[in-house]
Amino acid sequence: MGCRPSKVAKSKLNPEKAEKKLRPGNKEFSTLASETQFTVNEVESLYELYQKLSVSVVKDGFIRKEDLHFALFRNNNKRSIFVDRIFDLFDVNRNGRIDFGDFVRSLSVFHPKTPEAVKMKYAFKLYDLRHTGYIERQELKEMVIALLGESDLVLSDDVVETIVDKTFVEVDAKGDGRIDIEEWEQYVTKNPSLLKNMTLPYLMDVTLAFPSFVINTEADESHL
Numbered sequence: 001m002g003c004r005p006s007k008v009a010k011s012k013l014n015p016e017k018a019e020k021k022l023r024p025g026n027k028e029f030s031t032l033a034s035e036t037q038f039t040v041n042e043v044e045s046l047y048e049l050y051q052k053l054s055v056s057v058v059k060d061g062f063i064r065k066e067d068l069h070f071a072l073f074r075n076n077n078k079r080s081i082f083v084d085r086i087f088d089l090f091d092v093n094r095n096g097r098i099d100f101g102d103f104v105r106s107l108s109v110f111h112p113k114t115p116e117a118v119k120m121k122y123a124f125k126l127y128d129l130r131h132t133g134y135i136e137r138q139e140l141k142e143m144v145i146a147l148l149g150e151s152d153l154v155l156s157d158d159v160v161e162t163i164v165d166k167t168f169v170e171v172d173a174k175g176d177g178r179i180d181i182e183e184w185e186q187y188v189t190k191n192p193s194l195l196k197n198m199t200l201p202y203l204m205d206v207t208l209a210f211p212s213f214v215i216n217t218e219a220d221e222s223h224l
C-alpha cells in the first residue's frame, strides 16, 4: 500500500462540490428518524451515502436511476424494470431525481423491521406499472419476465405464458381479469417469498453497511 503524502487534506481536494448543497439541519434528521425505521445516527449515515451516490454517475447532487441501482444491488451494469419502478416510487414529485427526504422514507420500506403490510402495499404499487390501481395481466407478465431475468433464468415464451396464466388465475380470486389490492394481499400472505425483494437485510445496520457503499474512492472509516 502506498504512502500517500499525508499533507494533502482530503477535504481540500474538492471543496466546491462538498459545499454546493446545504446539509439538512439536525431537526430534519430527527424528523426523518421519527418517520422511519432509522435512528438519527443512521439518517446521518444515509445522508453521507446520499451525497456519495448523488455524485457517482451524474454529478448533480441528486440521486438518479443509475445511482439507485447501485445502492440497492451494489452493481450498476444491469438495467432492471424493478429498479425503474422503485425509482418512480422514490421519485415522489416525478422530476427524475430523488431528494434526501424521499430517499430515507423510501429506503425505510425495505428495512427488515418494516411491517409486511407496508411492504405488501408498496409491492402492489411496484407491479401496477401503469398506475391504474390494479395489476393487469400484461403488467404481471412484464414483472415475471423481469424477475426471471434478474435470476438469470431463461425460459421460452410458452413457458412464461403458462406461468403468467396460472399465476394470474390464482391471484385474481374474483375472476374479473384484474388484480386488486385485496386479492394481492391474500395471495402474498399465502406466498410470502414474493416479498423477498422488499427487504434489504443490510439496512438493519446502515452504519456498518455504509463502508461498502463507498465507490472505489477514499473510505472515510477514520470518521466512524
Ligand SMILES: [Ca+2]
Binding pocket: 127, 128, 129, 130, 131, 132, 133, 134, 135, 136, 139
Ligand atoms: Ca395497472
Ligand SMILES: [Ca+2]
Binding pocket: 172, 173, 174, 175, 176, 177, 178, 179, 180, 183
Ligand atoms: Ca380481480
